[in-house]
Amino acid sequence: MIVQTYYLLILSTFISLTGIAQSKSICITIDDLPLISTDNTNQNQQYVIDRLIAHGKQFQAPIIGFVNESKLYKEPSKTNFRISMLEKWVSNGFELGNHGYSHLNYDKVDTTTYFNDILLGEKISKKLSKKHNLPFRFYRHPFLHAGDTPEKEVALENFLERNNYREAPVTVDNSDWIFARAYDKAIDSKDEEMRIKIAEAYVPYMISKTIFYEKNAQALFNRDIPQILLIHANRINADLLDNLMEQLLQEGYSFAPLDQALKDPAYQSNDHIAKPWGISWLQRWAKNKKMSSDFYEGEPACPKFIQEYTGLTE
Numbered sequence: 369m370i371v372q373t374y375y376l377l378i379l380s381t382f383i384s385l386t387g388i389a390q391s392k393s394i395c396i397t398i399d400d401l402p403l404i405s406t407d408n409t410n411q412n413q414q415y416v417i418d419r420l421i422a423h424g425k426q427f428q429a430p431i432i433g434f435v436n437e438s439k440l441y442k443e444p445s446k447t448n449f450r451i452s453m454l455e456k457w458v459s460n461g462f463e464l465g466n467h468g469y470s471h472l473n474y475d476k477v478d479t480t481t482y483f484n485d486i487l488l489g490e491k492i493s494k495k496l497s498k499k500h501n502l503p504f505r506f507y508r509h510p511f512l513h514a515g516d517t518p519e520k521e522v523a524l525e526n527f528l529e530r531n532n533y534r535e536a537p538v539t540v541d542n543s544d545w546i547f548a549r550a551y552d553k554a555i556d557s558k559d560e561e562m563r564i565k566i567a568e569a570y571v572p573y574m575i576s577k578t579i580f581y582e583k584n585a586q587a588l589f590n591r592d593i594p595q596i597l598l599i600h601a602n603r604i605n606a607d608l609l610d611n612l613m614e615q616l617l618q619e620g621y622s623f624a625p626l627d628q629a630l631k632d633p634a635y636q637s638n639d640h641i642a643k644p645w646g647i648s649w650l651q652r653w654a655k656n657k658k659m660s661s662d663f664y665e666g667e668p669a670c671p672k673f674i675q676e677y678t679g680l681t682e
């Protein structure tokens with residue numbers, strides 16, 4: 369018993385000295401703001417933003433939203449309203465980041481086109497962030513594509529650095545976008561039974577994904593790392609992000625801001641793959657660490673009934 373207590377003391381001293389957190393943390397990042405939905409009415413736009421903000425506040429989670437500013441101008445009559453939704457976001461203390469003006473696929477365009485699109489994508493969000501005393505400092509790659517050649521990877525990194533951006537990696541990648549399409553379809557077609565079925569499958573799926581990537585981090589670093597979850601500004605998250613966050617708390621997670629998550633040395637790992645792949649940064653790092661094929665096995669799939677209902681596949 370004395371020996372056991374002694375070891376516990378040593379262990380807790382070690383933990384406090386090294387600063388290794390006993391609890392797990394996760395950063396919630398939300399892409400494709402102000403809205404990605406089949407319903408582009410102002411009413412739905414407001415519903416999604418209001419609910420996401422409310423969930424973030426309820427859990428005191430420093431969620432960050434990544435914007436495609438082209439969405440502000442698709443319907444000129446809605447421009448001012450959509451800008452006001454972004455302003456509501458920052459005025460509630462939540463950070464915005466740049467997700468490219470028009471959500472370009474870096475593999476399909478040259479660097480000049482891609483970089484101009486990034487600069488075009490900061491006009492409104494940067495101004496609003498400044499007005500509300502928030503930093504505007506992160507860039508999230510559309511489709512998680514960071515360059516399909518070594519030259520393009522380095523060119524983008526250098527461009528971001530020159531323009532005072534930091535990359536916003538993703539570790540917990542998932543198919544919330546397929547769930548969202550299914551959820552939208554069920555709502556649009558007033559199929560309440562289907563909507564509930566999709567909703568019931570969503571949070572367990574997202575938790576299984578988180579646990580899968582948690583095991584990936586353990587395999588790579590022999591410890592937990594701050595995870596970074598990617599979700600989108602859609603109706604399914606407007607309705608269920610609070611349930612998801614509640615479950616994440618049950619799994620032992622706390623909610624961390626992105627800049628804090630990125631302080632973990634794991635994020636210094638080599639993420640160059642020079643492939644047209646939009647994959648988790650954990651898998652990027654694993655490629656460079658030459659992990660064996662079983663590292664990638666067992667990734668939870670989006671349920672078949674959801675893929676069939678939407679006609680979308682992973």
Ligand SMILES: [Zn+2]
Binds near residue numbers: 400471
């Ligand atoms: Zn996106």
